[in-house]
Amino acid sequence: MRLRRASCLTCYWHEGEFVVHPYPGGTPTALHPAAAEVLAAFDDWVEPAKAAESLDHLTPDTVAEAVQALHEAGALLAEGSDEADRDEKVARRWQTWAPEASFFHYATQDVPYADLERAGGNRQGEADTTPVDTAVSAVDGPSHSMFTEYPDADRVLLPRRPADLRVPYEQVLYARRTHRDFTDDPVPLPTLATLLSTVFGPVDYIDSGRSALFRRTSPAGGSRQELDAYVGILNVTGVDPGMYHYNLREHSLELLSPGLGRDEVVRLGAGQDWIGGVAFLVVLTAVIDRMSSKYHTPRCYRVSLLDAGHLGQTFALTATALGLGPAQTGAFCDTPIAERLGLDNIGHTPLYVLAAGTPHPDPKWAPPRATLDTFRATTLR
Template identity: 45%
Template sequence: MDEDVLDSAASSLYSLGFLESEEQDGARGGTEGFDAWAPWGREGLSFHFSTRDAPFTESTDEIREELTKDPSPPLFKEYKDADRIFLPRYQEDPGRSYREVLYRRRTHRDFADAPVGREVFSTLMAMTFGVKDFIDAQQFGALMLRTSPAGGARHELEAYTVVTGVAGIAPGIYHYNVREHSLELLKEGEFRDSLTRACDSQSGVGEAPFSVVLTAVVPRLSFKYRHPRAYRVMLMNSGHLGQTFVLTATALGLGPFQTAAFNDSAVEELLGVDGVRETALYVLSAGVPAVDANGNAVLSHPPMSLEGSRKARFE
């Protein structure tokens, strides 16, 4: 094998942390700054740098024709035989200005023991996960739009909700049917404790009257984007929906919570997805915020104090 090829391969493996130098003394020649990645281990290095500087090609009719020679994955996921609850089409008007919503948004971990109204819940699901419009994507056919951006309008993300305290909706695990604006019953009963344990017993899940688990249907995205960098897009799309969820919840008077700290296998088993073709990415919760004796929302972190300022490093 060509010596230059071997040197290049060795350098790449070394930069990713899979090889060590015989003279390694804590410094990595030519790779300054890698110490910042050390807490994330080789997994973090491998994910980021193996998808870095990916080559891209111009999207032409010929390329699109090649990508679409096989049937596209279904645009919507449905559990056709499931019992379902059709949510009201009427949507609550949040009635708050954009500026107010942005600055009122906080992460809440303490919720009042009060149910969320059915119409409020329905509005949150519709405005975050529902269909806003459809577009004609040429060879890719009709694709939907949500209120959040998604790479190539693939919208590979699905929403499952674990309901405990929503008025008029029986406790259980449901899949949100985007096309119908309905909840498809997967498991009936109380599953909040199971989800909470899978989320490292966080109160933001354990006290919330409902939580939403975002999953990604991988073939829906990989069908069009066939390079590993698309995995980054999938995570970004999850973040887009998460931000829309928390802002919409805030506008509706709810307190939002969001976390990526969960056991993937436990959450996926709870939902009944395989963790390969469909995998869990994000857990979102919301509820009526708990308030103190003065009527102020209970927050984990109060406004900055003088003592806190002294401990901080702003320079």
């Protein structure tokens, strides 16, 4: 039987052990690091005995044992097998997204609900000493701080009288568009204050069974509220340009570093020119421990990304209702943004950049309508 190394395979050291982790569905298996050399001999379909010839510094028994373990783990695939067929299909379909995106996607699939709180993905040969607790709401893990605050920072206490949000739902939903053209009119402070409190402020507090959690206008996995809002001010009445943190408990903007220019915003926004025209940015950042202290499985990193999407949508709808033009970008320079915000980019890291400004009546970046010719050039089915 000829074997080949799986194309969808990630190897790493974890807690001192060398692990081969094929995906999708393969078993992460701790092996001797010589397994990497054995895998290297299976670049293409080959009989194990033939492959062993290039591994003549290892004993035949060692090679045979390693081949068996790698085959059982799914890191070596048999020619003509369903697993080999699937491996080829996954590798072809995910192409340039592999291995980073495909590995994360598949390695975090199919986690049973009851396992959400146990130690993430026990590898073969590792003992699981973490108790499984299916009563999700009863265990919060080690205590973590619910709020991020900068007690020593200078701050702007924000007005509490809400700007008018009473726009019909249907009108808001269909009026929402991503804006990339803005006027130079500053955004009034009460408008920004209403947007921040509506999207990021606490709505109420609940008892998780062990500690208090708060809820927002957006749903959030486990109500962990691991996402913080950092605000880059360019053109808002009564607030100097600079980088701030939105203190949601106090409803204030805490000054982290003064000054912010349009050129810098373009650089932080991965060189997108339009972003230099916004009145303010909101960087959503994840406090990893707030989520991982309860949910140990790496799958819950997905939940943080989903949480960011929910907040992004609530931001866009609320900004629209307030008469602002919202925008969002997945393209941004993570490390410079983290540095500019004074975040360590380890336990506290940027995930998503939202922005808004006064919408331009005659936008030049708005996409043109699709015409008959556009549809002619499109594969519709």
